[in-house]
Amino acid sequence: MEPTATLDPALGYAAERAATEREIARVDEHAAHNYAPLPVVAASAEGAWITDVEGRRYLDCLAAYSAVNFGHRNPELTAVAHAQLDTLTLTSRAFHSDKLGTFTTELAALAGKDMVLPMNTGAEAVESALKVARKWGADVKGVAADRANIIVASGNFHGRTITIVSFSDDPQARGGFGPFTPGFRTVPYGDARAIADAIDEHTVAVLLEPIQGEAGVLVPPADYLPAVRDLCTRENVLLVCDEIQSGLGRTGYTFASQHWGVVPDIYTLGKALGGGIVPVSAVVADRDVLGVLHPGEHGSTFGGNPLAAAVGTAVVRMLARGEYQAMARERGAQLQAGLRGLIGSGVTAVRGLGLWAGVDIDPAAGGGKAVSKRLAARGLLVKDTHGDTLRFAPPLVVTADEIDWAVAQLAEVLAS
Structure with missing residues (x-):
């Protein structure tokens, strides 16, 4: 599946968000505030993709902190x-x-x-x-x-x-x-x-x-x-x-x-x-x-x-x-190479093995939280840690095209 054929990054957060805002308000009112999630409300998911309550689709590069290694609804x-x-x-x-x-x-x-x-x-x-x-x-x-x-x-x-x-x-x-x-x-x-x-x-x-x-x-x-x-x-x-x-x-x-x-x-x-x-x-x-x-x-x-x-x-x-380990090695090498190619262009360091990477963002780009929000607006879900680091951990079923698309979104956000 071609990521760009199923996602319009221009929609972002400027699109209709009434259902999203309503669900976020309900959580904020009645759920303990022990998390600070991105303003995305998932309604369904399949493979490496999440669809929100308004029908926008996101490439999931967090995989529930590796709990969804085999893809959503495998x-x-x-x-x-x-x-x-x-x-x-x-x-x-x-x-x-x-x-x-x-x-x-x-x-x-x-x-x-x-x-x-x-x-x-x-x-x-x-x-x-x-x-x-x-x-x-x-x-x-x-x-x-x-x-x-x-x-x-x-x-x-x-x-x-x-x-x-x-x-x-x-x-x-x-x-x-x-x-x-x-x-x-x-x-x-x-x-x-x-x-x-x-x-x-x-x-x-x-x-x-x-x-x-x-x-x-x-x-x-x-x-x-x-x-x-x-x-x-x-x-x-x-x-x-x-x-x-x-x-x-x-x-x-x-x-x-x-x-x-x-x-x-x-x-x-x-x-x-x-x-x-x-x-x-x-x-x-x-x-x-x-x-x-x-x-x-x-x-x-x-x-x-x-x-x-x-x-x-x-x-x-x-x-x-052994097939999932092999996918992680092959696609992981692609992810690591793509992310390392951004060093000096808003990225200061990349660490990781397989389909797991920590990407240090130049503070001049606004910090990890700001960059993760800008990526979410383009349909890419990652999460920040320790201020200026983004973690990439897509499901192991992610495709080569999807990895290329994810790296391109990060490159475009940092360039902007």
């Missing part, structure tokens, strides 16, 4: 969801369902691990991994009660629960939410030596994003993750890789850590695991790690529910074929 996934809706959706974990065993078996195999702890949201997966690491420290490593520490990286984003923001260095995420959970040590991202210096006999885990997404798609030095992996092995410390945004095909591999040949002790997964249909997350590890959990120590009413397990299994099978 027919393979929606067919599975529809079929499951007609049979069984929720049992709780008080007894078994016929979908959970298949999901956990196939996800464990995809990750090369023994066991899966199914949860719902990415933040739940991270919280669960933190609990598992502390329990492993107590039961296996022999760390004294209440002495365990976990090393994290500056600039991290793992969610917004109280424990997770306790080790965030984002003042907006922390301000007014104390007191905070102890037991975390923050070191600079990309500095393996700093991790080595921070480890002591009470350290149970190192928690890292292989690529920091919220921080602006920061790719670490090539020797960083391998050095951290060797260090954790030598010091008997668990390496936890948060692949909630970076994983499941986004960077051209099933897991971003594969770019450096690294296998962590624990994966935390989410977002795309639910296929853009239902919240699905998971902690994936070997039996000697996840086996520390016993009945009653951790749980979730909705975690691993039949609908989530059915959709999650379909996602795992799609990834096992």
